[in-house]
Amino acid sequence: ATRWQHSSAQPTLNSITSDDIAHFAQFLPQNAILSTLSPISVPPSEIEQYNTDWMGKYRGSSTTVLRPQTTEQVSKIMKWCHERRIGVVPQGGNTGLVGGSVPLKDELILSLSNMSKVRSFDPVSGALVADAGCILESLTEYIAPHDHIMPLDLGAKGSCQIGGNVSTNAGGLRLLRYGSLHGSVLGLEVVLPDGTILDNLSTLRKDNTGYDLKQLFIGAEGTLGVVTGVSILTPAAPRTVNNVILALPTFENVLPLFKLAQQHLSEILSAFEFIDRTAYELAVKHGQGKGLSDEEIEGAECFVLLETSGGKKEHDEEKLNILLETLLESDQPLITTGVLSQSPAQFVSLWKLREGVPEAVSKEGKTYKYDISIPIASFKEVVDATREQLRRKGLLHEDAVRHVIGYGHVGDGNLHLNIAAAAYTPEIESALEPFVYELVASYKGSISAEHGIGAMKTHAIHYSKSGVAINLMRRIKQVFDPHGIMNPRKVLE
Ligand code: FAD
Ligand code: 2HG
Ligand code: ZN
Structure with a gap:
């Protein structure tokens, strides 16, 4: 019996043409369009940074990056891409670690970096409403004079955006104290794949009026819509x-x-x-x-x-x-x-x-990253078993695997297993996978504690999710994105 239903039906999507660029130019300023196809064409090298992820592991071949400034502009872009069946990859700070933020082919890259205004802050309740493209560290600085802090903090704070944090349900260094974004996000503004704007930017603490739709977008990794605004509860700064x-x-x-x-x-x-x-x-x-x-x-x-x-x-x-x-x-x-x-x-x-x-390991070569939830007592066992597996395969030497390390959020049961290698190679990958995933499953753990599935783990999601759950996810995806244009081949195969 099959455990889950494969959607062999990845939709056929269209490449962007110069006619599409001409359409976008009707409502976007010139500097919001970076494209090798536009009349003011940019060289592919300018688009390279948007096509490549933080680890240098995933690379797309997109011709076009759009950097809208308003939710209305995002809506018009999505409406057009929906009609034209053009794949869209929302991109925040591009610090994601599972290959979710870059295209796999030539999808359009929709960068939120020009949407970076704080919309409101209530210093009594601590409710902060901001554009999705606000950088996490800038928000921290914005609320500091009011003696508030952001409920999350992570090493990528200087580049990652609040919309990216929400879309990956980032955990980070403060989760032990302030809990996950599923608790601290009060509301979201999302542009759906057909361009409809879902305005759910509530600042209420309590609102039990039916299904809590915002929760679906927290951790959806850009597969259900584009997050354009975030309302988040910020705690008072500790003295x-x-x-x-x-x-x-x-x-x-x-x-x-x-x-x-x-x-x-x-x-x-x-x-x-x-x-x-x-x-x-x-x-x-x-x-x-x-x-x-x-x-x-x-x-x-x-x-x-x-x-x-x-x-x-x-x-x-x-x-x-x-x-x-x-x-x-x-x-x-x-x-x-x-x-x-x-x-x-x-x-x-x-x-x-x-x-x-993470920064230090990246200086040692190319890193394979496994972000897992397992019982705390097994952290060392898993790191040692992985090192042993690589040794058995004859891969533990300077020209192949240089270091196998473990670190992470003990308080949350989240281990980061990093393998620094001279290069990404099929030999190393096949020594690590499915070995690591099977090991995690043997502890009834999660193959993604906080980084997400992205492009990296779509084939492995069944190690941590039942067939019933995966099928429900597919049906939800179908409801929001019937043409499959939102971040194609991410999260679900
Ligand atoms: P991106 O990388 O641009 O995108 C990530 C995903 O979200 C992609 O699938 C993308 O399509 C989607 N996305 C981005 N913006 C939007 C949007 N507005 N609407 C819809 N979809 C969107 N993660 C942790 O959980 N905890 C950590 O402690 C942690 N530390 C890190 C430290 C370093 C040095 C680095 C490089 C990364 C770290 N991360 C950590 C990874 C983490 O997922 C990201 O840093 C962050 O949450 C992603 O934000 P971003 O703006 O860079 O998103
Ligand atoms: C951290 O906790 C991040 O430092 C990154 O989640 C972990 O790079 C990693 O594996
Ligand atoms: Zn982490």
Whole structure:
């Protein structure tokens, strides 16, 4: 029996022609059209950055990027593409890690980067309404004077856009404290594939009036519509933040440490992040934060970066100090060293050791990334098993696989397994897949904790979703996008 129904029926889509460009030029300013087909043609090299993903793993061959400034313009673009059966790839900051943000063929790229205005902010409720193209870090800066923070934070904050965050349901470094975007997004404005504008930009906390449609677009990876506006609840900024990096002699100590941290810090614990020794060394090697001294990291197998956010400095410091004393004073200390940040600059630098890992790994070659949810106790097992698999296949050497590392959001049960290789090759890929997916399935885990399915995992979605669920997803896709023009061949094959 088949587990799920293949849609062999990927629709036939049309390539963009110069007539299409002439149509777009009727309502878009000249600088919103980047095309090798337009009368003011741009060289393909200018379009290259939009065709290529952050990892240099996926590359499309689109001739055209449109950068509209208003929701109306997006609507007109979609209406035309719907009628003409032209595939459309919505693109935010292009920092996605599963090949979802670039075309697979010559689809039109619809960049949201020119839609970057804050529409409103209510400093009492914390409701922020912004264009989808606002960069996450700019929004953080916008609300900082009002003593609010964004409910999410991630290493890509300087480039990723709020619309991209919503569309990938990005998790990141604050999820432990502020929960997922399914909770903090209050409303969305979405242009549907036929150009209809769904204005659901509510700022209400409570609204039980039937199906909560916005939830479908959170994590839809651009396959159901174009998110053009986001209403999001921003929490009050904590009065005081601290962080500490803890060196652990063995991975076995991570779980008991997490338990103790929760008991001692309770409501002020705001992040609990894991980095294995190799990830730490790569971060230091590539200048991501200032490392600890050789003495401090002697005998450390892995590290935990812990953050507290609270209301009173003395209170939080006292709690943290008691935790550190407890950790160091027991007969079998769970940690070998704990370094507490002493200044705002050091706070940032300690965070960089964790946040900067993806950037550091990217300097070591081409990275295969597996973003998985598994029981925390199995993090090391999975990294070791993957390394062993590559060794068995004779691929663990400088010209093939250089590093196998693990890091991630322990507090959320989310491991990032990264394999840095000299190049992307079929041999390495077939050693890793379906090996990693089967391993994850054996733990009843998820093959995508927070990055999504994109183009990378469409063939593997059944490892984490039932046939019934996949069929329902297909039917939902059909309702919103009957011609299959929205981000074709992403999420669903
Ligand atoms: P893009 O990469 O442009 O697009 C991502 C997907 O969303 C694509 O499928 C695209 O079609 C779709 N999309 C984008 N904008 C829209 C829109 N307006 N409407 C409809 N669809 C749209 N992710 C995490 O979850 N947690 C992390 O901690 C994290 N850290 C990262 C650190 C680094 C250094 C990097 C490079 C990436 C990281 N990511 C992380 C990946 C993460 O998914 C993205 O960074 C971010 O959420 C994507 O936003 P973006 O604007 O770059 O979207
Ligand atoms: C992180 O947590 C990001 O740093 C990126 O989700 C993880 O690159 C990765 O694998
Ligand atoms: Zn992550």
